[in-house]
Amino acid sequence: MRVSIGDVARRAGVSISTVSRVINRRELVNAETRQRVDQAIAELGYRPNMFARGLMLRKSDMLGLALPDVHGEFYSEVIRGANAKARELGYHLVISSTNGPEDAQTLLEDLLRRSIVDGMAIMVSEQPGGRPWEQIETRLPLVLLDGAVEDGEHDSVVIDQRAGAQALMRHLIRRCGMKRILFMGGLTTNVDTMARRQVYEEVMRAADLPVSPEDVYHLDFQYETAYAFARDRVKGWAGSRHCVFAANDEMACAVIDAATEARVRVPQDLAVVGFDDTRIARMTRPPLTTVRVPMSTMGATAIELLCKRLADPDQPPTHVSLTPQLMVRESCGAAQQAGAKPAPGDTHVA
């Protein structure tokens, strides 16, 4: 049978209360007694039962992190950041992801209902699920992550999609002199896609450039889909000062590959830019101009906010906005800086 606090007490010849005190508030107990208890704990290999403890303390030191889909580098970076921060602050992380948008509700429900977390960070990037967390009445501290549109009521950390997309679009138009830009996004239900598309249209209009419906495509963020799609069309897209703005790096790579395949030169005949700055962005030839999204920072910040709220539940909600960074490489055709030829992967940070 597992050894409990009572066993320790007996062995040390003290009361349960004293053992508890040794564990939680050492300073309150006499040095000599304390040592006896410590020894008993060591000898018995005693480990406090976290259920009992949680029952009293009403906390578990565990935080939840719900993601749309753990697939891909994006989410793994979020996890990494969150995990590091959680450990730093003495918490553990319960991670879960939905198997598709319609599942979000179920997951959240389940996680909130069954699991033992002190607070929870939620990222929902597909619209149709709506705002699952609202359905569930709970007093559990919640932090909303990018995608889950901020509702004012909860803490949130978002990526400033607009700023990133704007920087990119302006670079394309002002610095690279693009005249025609095509937009290739994920599904229209994806909030990131829609945010980027909106900025795309705004900046195009502001620059008096045409934004025709047939220059806007919605695929599914996958390389394969985008490649198959671009393969047939890339020749038609080519032209001086023409560019494809893909809403993620995977699709941008696919376009580059399709172009290369079709002997459409990138960036001379067709510039291509992506979004996210995942690992592959530096692997393409030419290297991909894209927007770096501070993914791990996002995870870390979420955990930080969660802990702050745990410490002080009544403070007004904090909203953190993380600004992405334009990474100018070669696929956009920006004039290369003077000087030595950069090594592969070199990047000019704008």
Added chain:
Amino acid sequence: MRVSIGDVARRAGVSISTVSRVINRRELVNAETRQRVDQAIAELGYRPNMFARGLMLRKSDMLGLALPDVHGEFYSEVIRGANAKARELGYHLVISSTNGPEDAQTLLEDLLRRSIVDGMAIMVSEQPGGRPWEQIETRLPLVLLDGAVEDGEHDSVVIDQRAGAQALMRHLIRRCGMKRILFMGGLTTNVDTMARRQVYEEVMRAADLPVSPEDVYHLDFQYETAYAFARDRVKGWAGSRHCVFAANDEMACAVIDAATEARVRVPQDLAVVGFDDTRIARMTRPPLTTVRVPMSTMGATAIELLCKRLADPDQPPTHVSLTPQLMVRESCGAAQQAGAKPAPGDTHVA
């Protein structure tokens, strides 16, 4: 204040026991009563307190997953597989990673000590930590993941490094006719590296090929390091039927880039192969021949074993070995299959 089972009981006009029964063993209570209780639960938004429940049931439906470092695609895939399987089986996942090898002990200690998991999967890939789990006496079901050398006592799931490396080496020698193969691994403390290196040497010897110490390098798995390293040497490596066997894809890519940069043609002047088959393997030009490691399967299997053991704690330990798959692309210079030119990313599975 939070609503407890007593509140529900009062509202439904029944005893606590009955409410508990409705929740756990519906069939034992009269349909009419049951309905009254269900209604009370719904009206009050009652959610059982998992601490109290765990205290009685001595289980939390949470499983732990300890990884060496969440960085990189490899681990994110493990997480993905584990998460999916965990959800499927009705569990939640507590994930944590070490911030370096010496941290493994601490993490594990902490996780086992403080957290509430029914079982735990552990991956430790750096040797110096030894076998941290052995230090900690615990009756908690443990599954050891690749890297953590199997100790016979616990369930384990490992990647058959030998089979993968053998397939690759033999392909290189028999099919591609390589005469000189260089080995580029991670640090010597990394168990995967050492396993691959061992096979490398064995197969070389078996084929009567020279394996000189200066053809074996130990770097750190990073692109940058490998690139800087290869840059100065790649010309010296070049030669007919020469090849670099990098122990992961990142380093392989670095070698390809360094070679391309130095006008050493891949694979004609120098073949390059990697290991892992991460996302970037299909992005290099030429695409990288590598070995696909079933990462998400590994995560899923670990969870599966854990659950099996939970269900039947006394069964003898299960050891699962996952076989990697050779992915022949173009960087090894294998004769291209007859027929149409493959699309980028196309792969010939050996």
Added chain:
DNA sequence: GAATCCACTGAAAGCGTTGTCAATGAGTGG
């Protein structure tokens, strides 16, 4: 009609902690 059985329900005993409160005894100032 008494004895059983059955379906259902309630009372109460834990589960392993923490925290409150009182008790003990030694030391202190008057």
Added chain:
DNA sequence: CCACTCATTGACAACGCTTTCAGTGGATTC
């Protein structure tokens, strides 16, 4: 020497749930 403070400790009541055991009536059997 007394009232008082202080440091230390123990008893015991929660915490919210599950589960065992013992009713309670009505139906069934002999």
